[in-house]
Amino acid sequence: MPNPREIRRRVRSVKNMAQITRAMEMVAASKMRRAQDRVTSxxxxxxxxxxxLGDLASLQLDSEQLQEFPLLAQREVKKTALILITPDRGLAGALNSNILRRTVQYIRNESVDGRPQVIAVGKKGRDFAARTNQDLVAEFIRLGDRPGLNDIRPIAQIAIQEFLDGNVDAVHILYTQFVSTLSQTPVVLQLLPIERPEGSSDKAQDYIFEPNEKEVLNQLLPRYVEINLYQAVLENIASFYSAQMVAMRNATDNAKELSDDLSLAMNKARQAQITNEVAEIAAGANAFRT
Amino acid sequence: MAKLTVEIITGESIVYSKENVDLVEAPGADGSLGILPGHAKLVSLLASGEMKIRSEGNEEYFAVFGGFIEVMDNKVIILADSAERAGEIDLERVSQARDSAEAALRDRDEVVDIAEAETALRQAAIRERIGQRRRGSGS
Structure with missing residues (x-):
């Protein structure tokens, strides 16, 4: 028979836990709201x-001109780099295992030689790469909850440099896309070479460029890379807090259920004890009477 | 008469969005750009400087720092690295920033990145000018 006092101790500790997960849920909820706003803005x-870029996509670039914009140059892919964007922390349900599962899948099926260069953004991805002995070329951890474009620029620069130097023929980003509070999906996007978006046809022909076409594109293309990366990082943050909020809410609910069950068990045990004592006393009294 | 639709967007947010605009003056990389309705298609780099938007008789001023401007079919899209509305410029903080940048340049401390300090000084000067203009015009 379980001791009521022991059960009471367990109830208390479960309630404490519920308080903590409840607090974490609230914190995650408020951070989530701000992170979601940043994604949408x-x-x-x-x-x-x-x-x-789409408007400019119809620009007729012959192969000679394409040489001037190496970020657009498609070549045979023999080696790829992966920018792995993950949260720094856990306690977010299945979020991290989902993204790492997707990573394994990428390495196996999409990286051509099974050994991509890895640029880790976020601690979970870095730890994964170190643990599984990946070719980790750079890591960026603790970017915080509201990174600016300036924090992202070095990441983009490394990717662009590796691509331009010919060390890799394509750069992909893997991050958790924020769909809604309840749903986040890991996705892989190609960052380099830049795939030119479909544009409304032959519009670009009569554009005026200042100072000139080359300068404009040379500024625009790297910016495009940066902004795609930035957006991915923001999505990752929003996904993380959404997942954490939901996970913590579940944990709080479970703790409440557990504490209810334990309280019931405790009361039963207490009643059983009292019944026992009463029975003993009655038996004792009976013994005197006869 | 046709009017312009103007959007000023930075990586962090939409700073400004307006229809019925008569005139946009922006700091192009090759000198100031004046854009009226019916302007030819244009893509230009932006320098740092002052931007003016006139609509319905009102003039609004912005400080922009680098980026792009696209004009197409009476739509003007400004993708700025950074942009601030004149009314939102905090002159006190700007003059502090200017002082510290000047001090850094004067002392030529080895730790200071000269180029960075010069940029900071230039930006402070632009902000100051635009922030003051708003007061001068009394709006």
């Missing part, structure tokens, strides 16, 4: 930039 810029 960052979207117009990347969409517009994509549009501008």
């Amino acid at each position: 960052g979207r117009p810029y990347s969409e517009r930039l994509r549009e501008v």
